[in-house]
Amino acid sequence: MAYESISHMATQQQFGFTTPTKPHPLDAFSLDGVYRTNWGGAVHADSLEVLRSLPDDSIDLVVTSPPYALHFKKEYGNANQEEYIEWLLPFAREIRRVLLDTGSFVLNVGGAWVPGKPTRSIYTYKLLVALVEDVGLELAQEFFWYNPAKMPVPAEWVTVRRIRVKDSVEFVWWFSKTPFPKATNRAVLRPYSKDMIRLNKKGLQATKRPAGHVINESFANTENGGSIPPNVLDEDTPTDLLKFGNNAANDPYTRRCKEAGVKIHPARFPAILPEFFIKMLTDPEDVVIDPFAGSNTTGMVAEGLDRRWIGIDMEASYLEASRFRFDDFDGRGPSEVEVTVSKNKTKRRRESSRAKG
Numbered sequence: 001m002a003y004e005s006i007s008h009m010a011t012q013q014q015f016g017f018t019t020p021t022k023p024h025p026l027d028a029f030s031l032d033g034v035y036r037t038n039w040g041g042a043v044h045a046d047s048l049e050v051l052r053s054l055p056d057d058s059i060d061l062v063v064t065s066p067p068y069a070l071h072f073k074k075e076y077g078n079a080n081q082e083e084y085i086e087w088l089l090p091f092a093r094e095i096r097r098v099l100l101d102t103g104s105f106v107l108n109v110g111g112a113w114v115p116g117k118p119t120r121s122i123y124t125y126k127l128l129v130a131l132v133e134d135v136g137l138e139l140a141q142e143f144f145w146y147n148p149a150k151m152p153v154p155a156e157w158v159t160v161r162r163i164r165v166k167d168s169v170e171f172v173w174w175f176s177k178t179p180f181p182k183a184t185n186r187a188v189l190r191p192y193s194k195d196m197i198r199l200n201k202k203g204l205q206a207t208k209r210p211a212g213h214v215i216n217e218s219f220a221n222t223e224n225g226g227s228i229p230p231n232v233l234d235e236d237t238p239t240d241l242l243k244f245g246n247n248a249a250n251d252p253y254t255r256r257c258k259e260a261g262v263k264i265h266p267a268r269f270p271a272i273l274p275e276f277f278i279k280m281l282t283d284p285e286d287v288v289i290d291p292f293a294g295s296n297t298t299g300m301v302a303e304g305l306d307r308r309w310i311g312i313d314m315e316a317s318y319l320e321a322s323r324f325r326f327d328d329f330d331g332r333g334p335s336e337v338e339v340t341v342s343k344n345k346t347k348r349r350r351e352s353s354r355a356k357g
């Protein structure tokens with residue numbers, strides 16, 4: 001079966017108007033949300049406190065991108081490189097505690113330069129070691145997010161003296177509580193390449209690669225629904241962005257923030273990042289948490305995939321703007337989203353009734 005038809009079938013099944021059969025996550029965990037949708041809710045709080053309030057072994061997936069230890073501090077504040085690991089470990093310990101044995105923790109962190117020198121900080125590597133050796137997480141697999149749109153910085157080394165190149169990847173580490181978390185790569189297959197399809201048609205003879213790997217006839221079998229993806233997430237990674245909105249300059253979130261004169265979150269990750277891991281590591285109705293939710297990219301994707309979700313951020317204005325992600329969501333419209341507090345309630349209600357004619 002061709003990839004396109006699988007994707008289409010999934011779209012038909014997954015994105016209808018649905019509600020969970022299990023308790024809403026805000027109710028299940030007795031949390032106060034600033035807003036709630038059918039599948040989840042946004043909580044304005046320090047996520048360390050929220051994580052501490054959750055029971056052991058209760059969460060299927062944590063996918064998140066905390067503030068990075070950047071040399072130039074972002075407006076929401078970054079612990080500097082030395083303090084960073086110390087700052088993050090208490091969150092990671094709570095995350096490990098609340099994860100189910102089948103659960104996973106996906107952490108996106110960017111690299112950094114040593115201030116004043118054309119050398120890279122090794123804080124990310126120290127952090128990785130600490131998460132495995134001190135916190136006790138298993139490193140299920142490392143991924144890389146290839147983002148060619150990253151700026152060529154530090155300018156001094158990259159564009160002025162030209163002695164370094166553009167840093168275009170960020171780490172995405174997939175941790176788990178046990179060596180066998182729930183996972184299936186069948187949920188994230190890619191379309192077969194033209195070469196694969198050609199080889200399949202032509203037929204492949206068993207052969208040995210120079211490195212000694214034996215390639216047999218089944219290698220070019222294109223009957224398995226798609227090819228197994230690599231551990232690099234990039235713009236070629238298949239996605240349901242049209243359903244979720246994306247991070248392009250004119251996506252619904254940024255457009256509506258601009259229209260409303262509301263600040264756009266300065267460090268969003270692309271929808272493909274939570275999408276890939278939510279699909280691969282969870283089932284519908286599972287609970288997904290983003291403890292550094294920002295503009296709530298994770299919640300939006302979870303909503304579209306019928307996963308229960310909780311997004312936590314300590315900056316109220318980011319959560320307030322993140323409501324826009326659920327306006328007109330997949331044709332459900334804001335009327336289907338139960339909004340408990342909103343500055344834009346009146347405007348949004350008006351839009352909703354207009355949409356209904």
Ligand SMILES: C[S@@+](CC[C@H](N)C(=O)[O-])C[C@H]1O[C@@H](n2cnc3c(N)ncnc32)[C@H](O)[C@@H]1O
Pocket residue numbers: 045046047048064065066067068076265267268269270291292293294295296297298312313314315318
């Ligand atoms: C890199 S941003 C996350 C962006 C998000 N992935 C998105 O796509 O919009 C990190 C977020 O963590 C939040 N944050 C920092 N410390 C926090 C804490 N202790 N509890 C909750 N949120 C926190 C910041 O306000 C910021 O919005």
